[in-house]
Amino acid sequence: MYEGIVQELIDELAKLPGVGPKSAQRIAFYLIEQDNDVAQTLSEVLREAKEKVRFCQTCGNVSESDKCGICSDQKRDFGLICVVEESKDINAIERTREFRGVYHVLGGAISPIVGIGPDQLRIKDLLKRLADPDIREVILATNPNLEGEATATYLTRLLGSMEISVTKLASGLPVGGDLEYADDMTLGRAFEGRRRVN
């Protein structure tokens, strides 16, 4: 244990995801010992981020205004909606440059264990958006884990009666991966989703 404020700083840092007590101590001392204004800048950016960041009223992405950069971009295809769990998933998909449609952030996935049901997710907002007849396709891009799959299944049923095609990202072997090290589930999915190539 350290004296007063040093311990307080370590405790606060240790609350961050992925930061254990040892890393928190290391970060705290780094911040204290730096000559320049690393701590000062971080403190200000933190406050500013908390003040400025809001969520896009259309898709739920993080944004500094009521409409995020993607929803304001007239070059995007508004007939294609990609449903993701979190804002950070948008960033991952944007990096691929494969998708030119827009997004819808659910704000998580269905997980009865932590008490998240469909009502806790932005599903009503999604249904409202889908009332627009210009929307042709909903791509479900939830995480390929238990919660993500449950959410995708729920949404597939919910949207089943609509005149919109509902698709799901392909599951299979990761590129650059090794067949030998693939887990059974992934390998099973890769077989299930095999495609003819000749």
Place this chain on the structure above:
Amino acid sequence: MYEGIVQELIDELAKLPGVGPKSAQRIAFYLIEQDNDVAQTLSEVLREAKEKVRFCQTCGNVSESDKCGICSDQKRDFGLICVVEESKDINAIERTREFRGVYHVLGGAISPIVGIGPDQLRIKDLLKRLADPDIREVILATNPNLEGEATATYLTRLLGSMEISVTKLASGLPVGGDLEYADDMTLGRAFEGRRRVN
């Protein structure tokens, strides 16, 4: 890349030691999405820490006043000085409850590669302290790596002519470790420092 302040926050967090771009993103979204004042508190504690924390004028330990808790504690043995590289090393040693003397923080270790020589360390302050005839022993507790060993060797030579005993922490097999997995250097040191037990 995210919009404005979100990316700024990620960039600032990624500067912290042990925090890569992925963790920085995870922490940033955690801070943004939290309802309560996690970010607010962290921001304040950071500023407060930077304002309040100074270094003990005697030993160089982090402290909220000019003299740290250890140097102000009259129950400590002021005749024993344990020389460490960083304030956090003091914490590690204090946890053992083995040592009742006082400390001296060098502020690093000799490392020509990163441009740290003896002049960048608090060695002059150490010599000043050692002028006190009540000091009986200096325990070198630098890290058992290249830089720490170089620093210990330098200090051993420097203090060689004084009437004070200079000792060094024992190197050897870590408790709970496995002989099979010990590296050659450690095992070598364990042999070199073997003690008679009968």
